[in-house]
Amino acid sequence: MVYLTRRERFNSAHRLYNVNYSDEKNFEIYGKCANPNWHGHNYELFVTIKGNVDPETGVVINLKELSKIINTSIIDKLDHKNLNIEVDFLQNTIVSTENTIKAIWKVLEAELKDTKARLHKLKLVETENNFAEYYGE
Numbered sequence: 001m002v003y004l005t006r007r008e009r010f011n012s013a014h015r016l017y018n019v020n021y022s023d024e025k026n027f028e029i030y031g032k033c034a035n036p037n038w039h040g041h042n043y044e045l046f047v048t049i050k051g052n053v054d055p056e057t058g059v060v061i062n063l064k065e066l067s068k069i070i071n072t073s074i075i076d077k078l079d080h081k082n083l084n085i086e087v088d089f090l091q092n093t094i095v096s097t098e099n100t101i102k103a104i105w106k107v108l109e110a111e112l113k114d115t116k117a118r119l120h121k122l123k124l125v126e127t128e129n130n131f132a133e134y135y136g137e
């Protein structure tokens with residue numbers, strides 16, 4: 001079993017807030033991330049897949065194919081978008097790093113079904129100091 005990681009990047013705007021909370025409570029919980037006028041991040045997404053090396057091709061999955069799947073199903077939908085309002089798979093979600101990485105997992109896992117690769121780990125870097133890792137459970 002070999003583990004392969006592909007990095008992709010996207011830039012997005014968002015705001016952390018819970019619609020059921022008052023503005024005051026949102027600021028209390030999320031601080032400046034609750035700014036109603038949005039703020040942005042340069043995100044990095046590390047997608048780690050696992051699989052057996054095909055003896056004929058020498059690879060688990062063609063990295064170009066993997067990149068295409070990630071770009072079509074995730075990056076194209078997030079890049080230069082507002083995560084709170086423009087992304088189908090993030091509707092009605094508090095777009096924290098945690099919730100975003102879990103939503104990305106769901107989409108990618110389904111997209112990879114027809115390939116020989118299985119999703120092993122996602123790492124979503126929001127800032128130099130803050131990132132999340134997710135293994136699907």
Ligand code: NI
Nearest residue numbers: 014033039041
């Ligand atoms: Ni933020």
